[in-house]
Structure formats: structure tokens, C-alpha cells
Amino acid sequence: MFEHIQPYAGDPIFAVVAAFQADARPHKVNLSIGIYFDEEGRLPVLPSVQQAEARILAEGGAKGYLPMEGDAGCRAEVAKLLLGPGHAAIAANRVATIQTVGSSGGLKVGADFLKTWLPGSAVWVSDPTWDNHRSMFEGSGFQVNSYPYYDAATGGLRFDEMLACLRGLPARSIVLLHACCHNPTGVDLSREQWQALIPVLRERELLPYLDLAYQGYGDGIAEDAYAVRALADAGLTFFVANSFSKSMSVYGERCGALSAVCATAAEADLVLGQLKFTVRRIYSSPAIHAGKLVAKVLGEADLRAQWEGEVAQMRERIAGMRRALHDALVARLPGRDFGYLLSQRGMFSYTGMTQQQVQRLRDEHAVYLIASGRMCVAGLSRANVERVADGMAAVLKG
Numbered sequence: 532m533f534e535h536i537q538p539y540a541g542d543p544i545f546a547v548v549a550a551f552q553a554d555a556r557p558h559k560v561n562l563s564i565g566i567y568f569d570e571e572g573r574l575p576v577l578p579s580v581q582q583a584e585a586r587i588l589a590e591g592g593a594k595g596y597l598p599m600e601g602d603a604g605c606r607a608e609v610a611k612l613l614l615g616p617g618h619a620a621i622a623a624n625r626v627a628t629i630q631t632v633g634s635s636g637g638l639k640v641g642a643d644f645l646k647t648w649l650p651g652s653a654v655w656v657s658d659p660t661w662d663n664h665r666s667m668f669e670g671s672g673f674q675v676n677s678y679p680y681y682d683a684a685t686g687g688l689r690f691d692e693m694l695a696c697l698r699g700l701p702a703r704s705i706v707l708l709h710a711c712c713h714n715p716t717g718v719d720l721s722r723e724q725w726q727a728l729i730p731v732l733r734e735r736e737l738l739p740y741l742d743l744a745y746q747g748y749g750d751g752i753a754e755d756a757y758a759v760r761a762l763a764d765a766g767l768t769f770f771v772a773n774s775f776s777k778s779m780s781v782y783g784e785r786c787g788a789l790s791a792v793c794a795t796a797a798e799a800d801l802v803l804g805q806l807k808f809t810v811r812r813i814y815s816s817p818a819i820h821a822g823k824l825v826a827k828v829l830g831e832a833d834l835r836a837q838w839e840g841e842v843a844q845m846r847e848r849i850a851g852m853r854r855a856l857h858d859a860l861v862a863r864l865p866g867r868d869f870g871y872l873l874s875q876r877g878m879f880s881y882t883g884m885t886q887q888q889v890q891r892l893r894d895e896h897a898v899y900l901i902a903s904g905r906m907c908v909a910g911l912s913r914a915n916v917e918r919v920a921d922g923m924a925a926v927l928k929g
């Protein structure tokens with residue numbers, strides 16, 4: 532029956548995590564998977580989340596099914612978090628938001644929906660992007676192409692080439708864009724670049740599909756929603772999948788959402804209906820605990836304020852680690868430019884290290900990056916940053 536099945540090569544990122552876990556060296560450092568660790572190297576449990584859970588427990592409550600679209604409070608709070616409270620699109624009922632099984636669930640529901648309703652479109656992702664983007668959209672039956680993005684020569688953005696590529700796409704092409712804290716490069720569009728992109732999206736009648744997985748890790752919770760708000764303010768129709776995995780440190784709870792900002796309330800209603808049908812055909816309805824948790828943390832004023840402070844602490848710790856690694860590397864290799872560590876945003880930096888250098892760093896120094904040279908800066912701490920810099924400097928010297 533199953534002899535013909537091809538072996539699964541494994542996920543490139545989870546494979547590095549498994550290798551790290553099997554490594555017996557006590558001084559090993561995991562800078563591979565996109566997870567925020569605190570100064571002690573632990574996965575934090577945010578006090579705001581803990582208190583929200585205590586309140587949910589105290590309220591009791593049976594564990595019935597949520598509707599296909601998820602918890603109503605969660606959905607309303609997500610729309611406000613993304614667009615800002617009182618946004619005209621929300622007031623006009625032009626936003627269709629569903630709670631999803633992580634933002635991966637949201638991305639996938641959106642992909643299946645789009646394959647049904649825009650069957651002739653192709654998907655365009657940044658070069659490079661999170662590996663799973665390609666897999667997910669190909670899995671939904673799309674042809675997935677890439678647009679120019681990262682400039683290895685400068686550690687910055689190939690913005691002109693990106694725009695030129697998008698200008699040449701057929702109408703209704705789906706353009707996947709990282710709203711902030713680009714994974715894997717850490718290179719984001721500036722506000723001016725978003726504003727230059729908007730007319731191209733509009734004139735070419737492209738469908739932007741934003742992925743906002745790291746809200747709060749760049750410049751701030753509202754600041755990192757800039758792209759979402761700019762597209763909505765410009766009156767574009769677009770999708771956005773957002774995640775709370777990192778911002779609430781609730782990876783395994785699978786808290787995420789998918790929103791479609793539409794031209795009219797009637798369109799949003801149609802989209803919502805078909806999103807519900809898409810969910811029904813895949814997992815029927817999302818998780819009740821995840822929905823209540825997001826609704827509580829975002830919706831109760833004291834928890835919300837506390838959460839925003841906790842996100843700021845995580846963001847500031849990462850910024851401090853970027854600076855510490857930068858300074859430690861400059862001290863070891865004074866002729867080299869490590870400015871990319873300071874200009875790139877969020878959890879990740881593209882170090883420009885080759886696959887061989889990444890391998891040597893792992894073999895000789897027990898420091899784990901992923902093969903592309905992507906580093907999860909959120910795995911650095913005062914306790915390991917000098918050691919990481921020693922290893923990187925040794926490998927970069929050749």
C-alpha cells in the first residue's frame with residue numbers, strides 16, 4: 532500500500548534543533564530556530580499570559596466547540612491590534628478576521644481560499660523567505676515564484692529590483708510580504724519603501740498577503756503594524772496572517788489569526804463565509820483556550836498594558852544582544868563591517884556565513900545557526916555572546 536511513498540527529508544530547521552539537542556557539549560548555543568529565550572536561556576512564561584490563564588480558569592467554563600471562525604472577542608481584538616482601534620475599515624465592517632491554529636493555520640486557510648477563488652493566480656515570495664511559505668502555497672496547488680529581496684553584497688534590500696519585478700506581474704498575482712522582522716534576513720522595507728510599493732500594488736492590481744509573525748520584536752507593537760495600516764489606509768484589498776507565538780511566548784498554544792481587508796462590507800461578508808467553509812473542511816474550528824487567551828490579554832486593560840511592557844523587554848533584550856555581538860565581533864575583527872547586526876530587525880540576522888562556515892561553527896565551537904547563515908539573535912545572552920563572537924571570529928578568519 533505505502534511502498535511507493537517517498538521518504539521525508541525532514542524540516543531543515545527542526546533538523547538543526549534535533550542535532551543541537553543531541554550535542555553533549557555543555558557550552559553549546561542554539562541560535563537556529565525562531566524562538567525567544569530569556570537572559571537565562573529559558574523559554575519565558577509571560578506574567579500577562581499567566582494571569583490571563585488564571586482568570587480563564589477562575590471563570591470556569593465548559594469546553595464546547597468554538598464556531599469555525601473562532602472566538603468573537605479574539606477576532607475583534609485582533610482586528611484592532613492590526614489596524615489600530617477605530618480604523619475606518621473596522622467601522623465599515625470591511626475586515627473579515629478568523630482565529631486560526633497559529634498563523635501557520637491562517638496562512639494555509641488563506642492559501643486554500645485563494646486557490647479556490649483566484650485559481651489562475653501565481654504566488655510571489657521574497658528571495659529568500661521562510662521555507663514553509665513555499666511549501667504551504669505549493670501544497671495548496673500554487674506555482675510559487677520569488678521576487679528579488681535580499682542583497683548579499685550590502686546586507687540590505689534590492690528594493691529597485693523588487694519593485695521592477697512586481698511591476699511586471701499579471702493582475703491578481705499574490706505577493707507575500709513580511710510585514711516586519713523579515714525571516715530569515717532581518718531586512719525590512721522602510722516606511723518610505725512601503726509607501727513607494729503601495730502604488731505598484733494598486734496599479735498592477737496585485738493581492739498583497741502580509742505575514743506578521745513577529746509583531747513587537749522590531750520597533751513596537753503599533754510600529755510593527757505599519758505595513759498593515761499603510762495598506763489599509765491606502766484602501767487596498769489584502770490578506771494578513773498574524774501570530775502570537777512569539778509576541779506572547781505561546782508557541783505550542785497555536786494562537787494566530789487571518790484577516791482579509793476588503794473593499795466593501797458585502798465583500799468582507801462573502802470572504803468570511805468562504806473562510807469559514809475552508810476551515811470547516813480542514814480542522815472544523817480552532818482551539819478554545821487559544822482564543823480566550825488572546826481575547827483576555829488584548830482585551831483586559833491591565834493585562835494589555837502589562838503584555839506591552841513584556842514585549843518591550845523582549846525587544847530591548849534582543850537589541851542589546853545585537854549591540855553586544857556587534858561590539859564583540861568588531862573588537863575581534865576590526866577591519867570588518869558588522870553593521871548588519873544593528874540595521875537588521877527582529878529575531879533574525881543573516882550573517883552572510885557560508886554553509887561551510889556554519890558547519891565549522893557548529894563542529895568546532897558548538898554554536899548552531901541554520902545552513903543559510905541565519906542567526907536567531909534571540910538565543911544570545913550575556914553568558915554566551917563572547918563565546919559566540921570567539922567562534923564566529925575564528926571561523927570568519929578562515
Ligand code: PMP
Nearest residue numbers: 633634635661714744774776787
Ligand atoms: N511566518 C513566519 C515568517 C514565521 O517565522 C513563522 C514561525 N516560525 C510563522 C509564520 C508561523 O508561526 P505560528 O504558526 O507559530 O504562528
